Amino acid sequence: xxxxAYLALAAVVFCIGFFGVxxxxxxxxxxxxxxxxxxxxxxxxxxxxxxxxDVTGMVFSVFTICITVSEAALGLxxxxxxxxxxxxxxxxxxxxxxx
Amino acid sequence: MxxxxxHALISLLLPAFSFLVLAVAAPFRRLGRPAAWFSxxxxxxxxxxxxxxxxxxxxxxxxxxxEWLPAQGQTLxxxxxxxxxxxxxxxxxxxxxxxxxxxxxxxxxxxxxxPSLGRYYAYQSLFAFSMMGxxxxxxxVQLFICWELVGLCSYLLIxxxxxxxxxxxxxxxxxxxxxxxxxxxxxxxxxxxxxxxxFDLTELRMxxxxxxxxxxxxxxxxxxxxxxxxxxxxxxxxxxxxPDAMEGPTPxxxxxxxxxxxxxxxxxxxxxxxLFALTPDVLLIVAWIGxxxxxxxxxxxxxQDDIKRVLAYSTVSQLGYMMTAxxxxxxxxxxxxxxxxxxxxxxxxxxxxxxxxxxxxxxxPQMGGLARRMPQTAIVFLVGxxxxxxxxxxxxxxxxxxxxxxxxxxxxTGPFLMLMLVAFLTAFYMFRVVFLAxxxxxxxxxxxxxxxxxxxxxxxxxxxxxxxPLWILALLSMAVGxxxxxxxxxxxxxxxxxxxxxxxxxxxxxxxxxxxxxxRRAIDAASLAAAFGPIRDAALKRFxxxxxxxxxxxxxxxxFSRLIGWIxxxxxxxxxxxVSAWTLTxxxxxxxMQTGRAQDYVYGVAVGLMILLLWVRWALA
Numbered sequence: 001x002x003x004x005a006y007l008a009l010a011a012v013v014f015c016i017g018f019f020g021v022x023x024x025x026x027x028x029x030x031x032x033x034x035x036x037x038x039x040x041x042x043x044x045x046x047x048x049x050x051x052x053x054d055v056t057g058m059v060f061s062v063f064t065i066c067i068t069v070s071e072a073a074l075g076l077x078x079x080x081x082x083x084x085x086x087x088x089x090x091x092x093x094x095x096x097x098x099x
Numbered sequence: 100m101x102x103x104x105x106h107a108l109i110s111l112l113l114p115a116f117s118f119l120v121l122a123v124a125a126p127f128r129r130l131g132r133p134a135a136w137f138s139x140x141x142x143x144x145x146x147x148x149x150x151x152x153x154x155x156x157x158x159x160x161x162x163x164x165x166e167w168l169p170a171q172g173q174t175l176x177x178x179x180x181x182x183x184x185x186x187x188x189x190x191x192x193x194x195x196x197x198x199x200x201x202x203x204x205x206x207x208x209x210x211x212x213x214p215s216l217g218r219y220y221a222y223q224s225l226f227a228f229s230m231m232g233x234x235x236x237x238x239x240v241q242l243f244i245c246w247e248l249v250g251l252c253s254y255l256l257i258x259x260x261x262x263x264x265x266x267x268x269x270x271x272x273x274x275x276x277x278x279x280x281x282x283x284x285x286x287x288x289x290x291x292x293x294x295x296x297x298f299d300l301t302e303l304r305m306x307x308x309x310x311x312x313x314x315x316x317x318x319x320x321x322x323x324x325x326x327x328x329x330x331x332x333x334x335x336x337x338x339x340x341x342p343d344a345m346e347g348p349t350p351x352x353x354x355x356x357x358x359x360x361x362x363x364x365x366x367x368x369x370x371x372x373x374l375f376a377l378t379p380d381v382l383l384i385v386a387w388i389g390x391x392x393x394x395x396x397x398x399x400x401x402x403q404d405d406i407k408r409v410l411a412y413s414t415v416s417q418l419g420y421m422m423t424a425x426x427x428x429x430x431x432x433x434x435x436x437x438x439x440x441x442x443x444x445x446x447x448x449x450x451x452x453x454x455x456x457x458x459x460x461x462x463x464p465q466m467g468g469l470a471r472r473m474p475q476t477a478i479v480f481l482v483g484x485x486x487x488x489x490x491x492x493x494x495x496x497x498x499x500x501x502x503x504x505x506x507x508x509x510x511x512t513g514p515f516l517m518l519m520l521v522a523f524l525t526a527f528y529m530f531r532v533v534f535l536a537x538x539x540x541x542x543x544x545x546x547x548x549x550x551x552x553x554x555x556x557x558x559x560x561x562x563x564x565x566x567x568p569l570w571i572l573a574l575l576s577m578a579v580g581x582x583x584x585x586x587x588x589x590x591x592x593x594x595x596x597x598x599x600x601x602x603x604x605x606x607x608x609x610x611x612x613x614x615x616x617x618x619r620r621a622i623d624a625a626s627l628a629a630a631f632g633p634i635r636d637a638a639l640k641r642f643x644x645x646x647x648x649x650x651x652x653x654x655x656x657x658x659f660s661r662l663i664g665w666i667x668x669x670x671x672x673x674x675x676x677x678v679s680a681w682t683l684t685x686x687x688x689x690x691x692m693q694t695g696r697a698q699d700y701v702y703g704v705a706v707g708l709m710i711l712l713l714w715v716r717w718a719l720a
Contacts, residue, residue, distance in 0.1 A: 018705065022698050030698070092696050099693030 006047035014040035027082070027089045031075045038068045103152045103182040104161035107235055110148035110194055111180060114227035117141035121221035128221060131213025135205055138220040142198040142227060149194035149231075153187040162301070164237050176298050181237035185434065189234045189366060192441045193359050197227040199568035200354040203449055206565035207350050207456055219259060219348070226252035230359050234366065238298040239288045242367070246284065246327070249360045250277050256355060257347040269343040276340040276648075280330015284367075287323030291374075294320065300370065307373045318378045324371060325385060332364025332418045335392040339645050341415055342399075345407040345461075349452030352407060357414050357448050358441035365421045365437050372430040379428075386426025386506070390514030390521075393419030395642065397524035401531070402638045405461045406451050409532050413487065414444060416521060423518060424502040427509025429591055436498035439579055443486035443494045446572035450480035453561040453569065454536060466536040472558040475566060477537045479573040484533050486576045488526040488606045494576035497583040500602050504594030519605055526609025534617035 013036055020033025042061045049057025083089045117138045121128045128134050155161075164179030182190075201223055208216055229248035236242035251274075258270030292298055294313055295306055306312045328334070333341040344356050355361070368375060368385070375382055393416045400412035417440050424433035453476045458466055470477040486494035499522065506515045560566060615621045628635050640646070 022702050022705070091698055094697070095695030097693065098695030099690035 003047060003051045006043060010040040010043040010047070012040075013037075013043065025090050025092055027079045027091050027094075028076075030091060031072060031079070034075070035068065035072060038064065038071075102161075103155035103159075103187060104163035104180055106148045106152035106155070107161075107180045107182040107187060107190060108163055110145045110152060110190060111228065111231045111235060113141045113145040113148065114138075114197070114224045114231065118221055118224035118228055121217060121224060128217035129214040131211075131216040132205075134217040135201070135220045138224050139198070139201045139205070141224065142194070142201050145227065145231075146191075146194040146198045149187070149191045152182055153191040155182075155187075160301075162237060168240070176238055176240035178241050179237050180235040181300065182235065185369065186234050188438065190231055192438055193227070193230050193234060196354055196358040196441060196445045197223070197230070199571060200350045200445070200449070203353075203452070203565050203568040204348070204350045206562045207452055208348065209562075219256075222252055222255045222259070223354075226256065226355065226360075230363070233363055236300070238300055239291070240298050242300075242370075243285060243288055246331070246363065246367075247281065249355075249363060250274065250281065250331070253277070253344070253355050253360055256351040257344045259347055259351065263346065266346040269340075269346040273340040273344045276337050277330040280327045280337055283323045283325075283330070284327025287320050287325075287327065290316070290320045290323065304373050307377060312377070314377060317374075318381050321371075321375050321378045321381045322384070324367065324374075325381060328364030328367050328422075329388070330364070331367075332361050332422065333392075333415045334364070334388055334419065334422060335395055336644060338392060338396065338415045339641075339648055342408050342411040342641075345405070345411050349407065349448060349455055352411070353445045353448030353452065356411065357444040361414060361418060362421070362437045362441065365418060365425065365433055368422070368425045369430045369434050369437075372425070375425070376428070382426050382428060383511075384426070386423050386509070386511050386514050389419045389422030389424075389426055390506075390511075390517040391419070392416070393423065393521045394517045394524075395419075397521045397528065398634065398638050399641060400528045401524060402635055404463050406454065406463055406466075406532060406536065407448075407461055409463075409528060410444070410447055410451060413447075413525065413529065416525065417444070417487070420499070420502050420518060420521070423511075423514050424505045426514075427506045427511055429505035429509065431591065432498070432501040432505040436495070436502050439486070439494045439498040439576070442572055442579065443483045443576045446479060446569065446576055447483035447487065449565070449569055449572065450476055450483060453565055454480075456561060456565070457558050463532065463535045467539050468537070469558065470537040473537075473560045475560045476569070479569045480537065481533060482573040482576055484529045486580060487529050488610060489522060489602060490606060491580075491603060492577070492584050493580040496580055496603075497587070500594070500599055501590060503602050504590070504598055505592055507594065507598065508592035519601070522602055523605040523609045526606040527613050530610045530613035531617055534613060538618055 017033045017036030017038075017040060020036065021030050024030050024033060042064055045057040045061040045064070049055060049061075079089055082094065086094065088094070121134055121138065127137075160181070160183040162179065162181050164177040164181075166174045167178045168175040180186075201220065204219065204223070208219060211219065226249060229245045229252055233242055233245035233249060236245060254270045254274040257273050258267050260266045261270075288298070291303070294316065295303060297303060297306075303312075330337045341356060341361065345352055347356075375385070396412045396415035396419060400409050400416065403409045403412060417436070421433035421436050421440070424430070424436065453473070454466065454469060455461055457473060457476075458469075460466075482493065486496070489496050489499040503515065503518055503522070506518060561569070612622070616624050616627055637643070
């Protein structure tokens with residue numbers, strides 16, 4: 001299997017994640033979508049590292065995973081606080097910025 | 100730095116100092132009398148410095164200037180003093196009359212509340228400074244600034260009793276009508292600068308006399324400068340403001356509207372004599388309008404019952420005299436008359452002020468027989484009147500005759516005949532005032548309606564501060580008259596031998612007619628009036644010139660203003676209103692784009708990114 005296959009997989013995962021981000025009503029679902037998008041980037045990094053023989057991409061993907069984890073923890077904390085205040089976790093109910 | 104320039108500068112700055120102190124130190128100003136004496140002290144110092152400058156002024160032209168308005172490496176204008184023979188003698192006249200008028204005002208305005216008196220002296224000091232700045236101006240920029248400043252002072256002092264509606268109205272009228280002329284002056288100065296590249300009077304004079312000044316368009320420039328003089332010196336048709344300016348306190352009329360500010364126009368033409376010499380056509384206009392103004396105002400003066408208005412029209416008439424002499428090409432003769440006129444007209448106004456102070460009325464019919472009650476005032480007023488009539492041994496005799504000679508030498512027969520007629524009328528109307536006010540029977544009542552209990556015993560000569568200026572001016576008028584009757588100054592022209600007897604003859608004829616009509620009552624005043632019926636009626640209506648201005652103001656100017664107002668309200672504001680309304684509605688429509696849902700924004704970001712990518716791919720490929 002060549003580089004293209006990995007890149008195609010990453011693109012598919014990215015699109016699925018993005019689709020989730022803009023269509024899911026539940027904020028937990030949106031967070032899941034963001035996770036998918038970040039992981040597709042990880043796939044890209046690892047694939048390029050593997051095919052160019054350079055280890056930098058691998059190292060970067062480890063960093064990305066770490067940051068992703070903290071980001072997920074932070075996101076979930078925000079969602080919980082939001083739920084406590086607003087009694088809902090549905091993204092389309094949270095429209096305080098409506099003009 | 101020579102003596103004349105330095106002393107002229109001191110003379111200029113003393114009133115400025117006085118004004119600044121009075122303007123800034125408000126508590127001091129509100130004290131009234133101390134402020135007045137402070138201002139008078141400064142004026143006295145200024146007079147002494149001006150006298151010294153005059154003494155040295157004949158020696159050499161002395162310039163004392165500082166750079167101002169630096170522009171592109173060169174200086175656009177300077178400020179300072181230009182002290183030569185003409186400016187220093189004018190400076191002395193201004194300082195003298197300003198000092199005497201300020202001294203006189205202490206008595207004249209003795210009933211004025213203290214803060215108001217302080218305000219009066221602040222204005223007076225500002226006026227003295229501005230007028231001296233105008234007289235000493237080395238260039239057109241300083242001249243114009245001071246020109247406007249004296250106009251402002253005139254406005255402030257005419258409207259000094261601003262709670263009187265007529266005074267406020269007269270002040271505005273004076274300001275606007277002179278402003279109409281000032282616009283001409285400004286245009287003329289700027290056009291001249293474009294033509295020559297300099298504002299400096301000395302440089303301009305050198306250019307003009309060496310023939311380096313391009314002649315094309317010069318008549319327009321001189322005419323514009325003349326327009327400024329028309330407004331300031333009350334020439335036809337802009338003379339209408341001066342009689343109304345009499346609403347101000349009488350000493351103000353003496354200083355501003357007789358001796359100094361109104362002569363600024365004549366002085367301006369004198370200072371730019373070399374420029375006007377290049378445009379003989381404009382000089383011809385100056386002469387004819389001057390003579391016509393003199394005649395018109397003299398006729399108007401004959402029918403006035405208000406003593407100050409007679410003097411005001413007489414001032415307009417005499418200014419016309421000076422202008423005619425300048426128009427004839429002999430500016431020195433006009434300047435000579437300006438100086439003597441400054442002395443005796445200030446004297447006449449201050450004398451009239453003394454009468455008004457005693458009688459509490461301006462109305463001639465309410466006076467009469469005052470000579471017995473106020474002998475001093477009667478004597479000095481008579482001196483002034485004889486000077487104005489041009490009787491030998493009195494101030495105005497030689498200067499008037501010189502003007503007539505100059506106009507005759509200039510070959511202007513029409514204006515000459517008009518001026519002879521004016522000489523007759525001048526003697527007539529001035530002696531009409533003398534006979535009506537000082538001789539004959541006492542007026543219908545010496546007590547005006549305002550002061551019903553005022554007895555004849557209240558009529559007396561004015562107090563010392565008022566009498567002293569009167570006597571000084573009277574003696575100076577006499578001294579000038581006697582001196583010049585025996586010592587004829589050198590003139591640039593020769594008058595025919597018959598001129599002097601003729602000029603004196605018409606004056607004596609005028610006096611005789613006034614004597615027969617108002618003293619001996621040999622000629623009935625009513626039948627005399629009937630003989631000149633139509634002219635008299637027209638003159639009583641001021642030849643409809645004031646009405647013409649009022650009509651022009653009411654229809655043309657007001658209509659134009661209404662049109663502009665309509666355009667402003669419906670076109671200019673309309674466009675703005677439409678634009679703002681459109682902004683509001685479109686903003687209202689656009690706000691629906693802001694849903695407040697985070698996902699919609701993400702969607703927007705994604706779409707934007709994709710458009711950018713496509714643009715990079717296709718447009719920049």
